[in-house]
Amino acid sequence: MDALQPVSGIAGFIASVAKVVLVFAGVMLTVAYMTLAERRVSAWIQDRIGPNRVGPFGLLQPIADGLKNLLKEETLPAKSSKLFFLMGPMIALMPALVTFAVIPFAAPLPTHWGVVDMVVADVPIGILYILAITSLGVYGLVLGGWASNNKYALLGGMRASAQMVSYEVALGLSVVAVLILAGNVTLTQVVWQQQQLHFWFAFPLSLAFILFLASAYAETNRLPFDMPEAESELVAGYHTEYSGMKYAMFPMAEYANMVTSSALMATLFLGGWDLPGSWDNMFWYHGQLISGFAANGSVILAHPALWKTLLTFVAFAIKTAFFLVVYIWVRWTLPRFRYDQVMALGWKVLLPTGLGYVMLIAGATLVLDQLGLPWGFTYGLILTVLSGLATAGFLVFLDRGHTIFGAAAARDQKTIVRHRAGVPAQAGD
């Protein structure tokens, strides 16, 4: 059997254009239907019905909303900076739409003209591209908030800037932990190493997963970290003065960032498009598409197929959808932090934890390599146990005096006596 070659030339260019169009349309469509999903799920959680009148099950609601936003009058606050007021939503939206480009979303697809990688651009800078581009989004929020000539908007913009830069540090550190195991910054290799380890990184890197999850919520300004638009304090935060389509661009950017970060969490920690078993493992290794290494070190060639691509794409979509649903679920379950709590969590908890954890993982991999353990199941299992212990310690530390140990403290005799002296006894006291 002759070696499979990556698609190139004119066919490669056409494939690139097709992938750009498909990914862009996919992200936009997911964003549109996330707005509907959020309203339906929130209604479900609050025992309401939610929008179900436009089309079957309300499925045409996003289109109606878009048209309405397009046709509504927009106000421009007096004494605002018109140019920056216009640029705010644009700068927020544009980076949000392009970050998805380096995330692989399915196994490579074989065609008549060569094998097509299911990623828009497998650039060598990989995840650095995502870190760089997502940081740009904050300029839109700050510019929009500052240009509005509104005190609430200004405060929202300031909060957005401080919060997003604070959690970017913790986000970066959790990514560093992943990179130690992956050995490269490209996301295709991150997926490949998870396939080779027989473990999705959520297990051997459980603490990094928790840090990344918390930081991603803060970076996308979602509850419990939605301080920039805390409606009980700042009316609507940085987009108070925006209306019509310019307003709609801010939520669109937020939802696009949610889609990208969910896909990124799925890729970094849940194996991306990987499914259990080695039948779908595929990676470009020195110009050959391989599925693994034999015991004597020689490569095993992969057999890409259309059904494998489709099945892995479904796996990727399900993992991403899972994180998107968790986003909505958390929003309608948890209350909002106070601003000083948000900043304290970022700087005093997540940053030191991230630093310590990176060194722990680096030390552990070096010890395991020194022992001559091969990269495989046992390796992953040891890291899983180690990270599990670190995660348990971290959670106990965070919980001190609260949920688990708070309940134990209430049974303490002194506490009961103090309670009874101060307040009337209640059921379950």
Added chain:
Amino acid sequence: MSGAYLPLLLLFAVSVVTAVGMLVLTQIFNPRRPTPQKEMPYESGMIPLGDTRARFSVKFYMVAISFIVFDLETIFLIPWAVQARALGWGPFLAMTMFVVVLAVGLLYEWKKGGLEWD
């Protein structure tokens, strides 16, 4: 190798066209009937008091400076992290020292009250 970046350029173009297109379309279609009341910044229905672009807390600058220090640290960690297993113990010890120095800096800032918000 540089050919890998071409699709990114295409995607950038598509997203710029989308963002600008939205603003242009709404500029064409939306009605404009401004009144002084509509243009007043929203301040809970009251006439806005004082200047908006007033001073804000110095804490935001503190966060910005701390961010530069620790984000650069993350950037320094990444080149080492991707090769950490191949490089072995020497660079690991060097990076540990680097992290400890920055951790002491964080501790100093913490004790000086640079991370407090009240």
